[in-house]
Amino acid sequence: MDGKIQDNTINQVTRDLQTKLRKRKYKFEKSLAVLKEIASYKNEKSLSHKEKIVESQVNQDKEKGNIAIENHENTKPQENVSTAVSKNSKTEDDQYDRFDDLYLRLRPEEKKKVDFREKLILAPLTTVGNLPFRRICKEFGADITIGEMALTANILQGNMSEWALLKRHTSEDVFGVQICGRRPDSLANCAEIIERECQVDFVDINMGCPIDLIYNDGMGSAMLSRISRLPEALYATNKVLDCPLTVKMRTGVVTGKNIAHKAIPMFAKYGISAVTVHGRSREQRYLKTADWDYIKECVDAAENKIPVVGNGDILSFTEYNEKKSLTGVSSVMLARGALIKPWLFTEIKEQRHIDISSTERLEIIKKYANYGLEYFGSDTRGVERTRTFLLEWLSFLHRYVPVGLLEVVPQLMNDRPPKFKGRNELETLMASNNPKDWVSITEMFLGKVADDFHFEPKHKAKSFA
Structure with a gap:
């Protein structure tokens, strides 16, 4: 027994599912049908495209007098196809235009609905x-x-740790999973098995991981x-899912060369139910401030x-109001x-700054520890996993500056948190940036660590400029 209580x-x-995946015996019926449909569609479009190119080339040659009309019947168009196509080769963007009526085959009205408006x-x-x-x-x-974020390849290989990322608590009444892949077949297969084997309200494709x-x-922001x-x-x-498909993306790859606003109309055509725009490029990672002016362009x-x-960078209800407006x-x-402050959801809904005490914050940490166990x-393994994840959270949570100690309200995400002495020893301790x-x-709730224990946070992205 490992002491787990997972009734919720x-x-x-x-x-059984894991074995089928590892032995590649799982049947992806929907995905297979859709991928065959796409291949057939592309072949039809390509043949039609080549025929148009040849016809155009023949007409041009006629106009130039290079081909006599009386000899045209003896012309073998297939001999000219490769040359004509080569001369009229198209860029990737043109190819997108050529295949852009694929979306007409979707039936988004048949999907389950999730309301993505006016939500936190x-x-x-x-x-x-x-x-x-x-x-x-929650x-x-x-x-x-x-x-x-779950990687499609790992999900399809039956990787237990990756499947654990899809777990959902019963309190999560509207819950989505995010998958990260690049090929249509792996994304479709992953979406199909998730919807069939799990209870999810929507699936999100990651196009923002930097x-x-x-x-x-080639995944994420690539x-x-x-x-x-x-x-x-x-x-x-989208075709294999009965639930909504969403996308989370950044502004683009390179700073100053935004792409999101160009992609969003395409997402709408292809029945994407919502798109999230993180106001930074891949190049920026978490540096600089999020570009909400550009997010407006996307809207x-x-x-x-x-x-959309x-x-x-939202860290207060006033910033929420400002950016949304x-x-x-x-x-x-x-x-x-x-x-940094999980009670931010409450602040926004109640439209007030909450000066939460150190004792109250410690109770939140205690609750997290209990949920972790x-x-x-x-x-022993469960305790140490809970400790590790709690420490990762504390590497963010310590950045909170109590409202009562701020010279200017509210605290901003990109401001360096000032060093301060708390109103009591616990408040000072909780503001420490020392991993020790x-x-x-964590020892208050999970017991002592070994003398040689050392913690280094995984996430080193700066929270301030």
């Missing part, structure tokens, strides 16, 4: 956006939660550098055909803001 946890993979959404947060943390955010008022490992494999290839992936993934480009969710976004997604287990102090906080 949904989407647990079975050994918790972002998919790698490592820190685990089930215990999402439970905390209690503070998050309307929609999304699981951590890390090198993901980007260099997908924005080849927009012309997206229609097949969007169509295949304008959507022309009310698709909900804004994401980036400025841009007209349908909803707002909270990421680091929720990690319930989820990961109360044995974070460890001492």
Whole structure:
């Protein structure tokens, strides 16, 4: 026994399913049919395209007098196809135009509905956006939660740790999973098996992850550098799903060369139910401030055909009000803001700054520890996993500056948190940026660590410029 109590946890993979995936015996019936449909469609379009090129070439030659009309019947068009196509070769963007009526085969009206308007959404947060943390955010008022990014390849291989990212707590009444891949077949297969084997309300495609490992494999934000290839992936993934498909993206790959506003109309055509725009490029990672002016451009480009969710740097209800009013976004997604102060959802809904005491914050941490033990287990391994994830969260949580100690309200995401002495010893301890102090906080609930214990946070992205 590992001491786990998971009666309230949904989407647990079975050994039978894992075995089928590992032995490649799982039948992806919907995906196979859709991929065959796409291949047939492309062949038809390509043949039609070649015929038009040859016809155009013949007509041009006629006009030039290079081919006599009486000899035209003896001309073999197939001999001229490769030459004509070569001369009239098209760019990737032109190829996208050629295949752009693929979306007409979708039937979005048959899908289940999720309302993505006027919602507070918790972002998919790698490592820190685990089930215990999402439970905390639900209690503070998050309307929609999304699981951590899962790689399609690992899901399809039956990787248990990857499938764990799809787990859902019963309190998560509107829950989505985020998948990261690049090929239409892997995305479609992954979406099909997730909907069939799990209880999810929507599936989100990651087009924003900036890390090198993901980007260099053509996934995450790298997908924005080849927009012309997206229609097949969007169509295949959306066609196999009965639930909504959404996309989370950045402004683009390179700073100053924004792409999102060009992609959004295409997303609307292909039945994407909502698109989240993080107001930074891949190049910027988490540096500089999020560009909400550009997010407004994206809202304008959507022309009310698709909900646009804004994401980036929201840490107070006043910033929420300002950005939402400025841009007209349908909803707002909270990421680091929720990690630094998970009660931000409550602040926004109640439209007030909450001066939460250190004792109250410690109770939140205690609750997280209990949720962690319930989820990961109360044995030694479960305790240490809970401690590790709690420490990752504390690497963000310590950045909070109590409202009562601020010279100017509200605290801003990109301001360096000032060093301060708290109103009591606990408040000072919780503001420490020393990992040893974070460890001492975990020891209050999870017991002592070994003498040689060392913690280094995974997420080193700066929270201030």
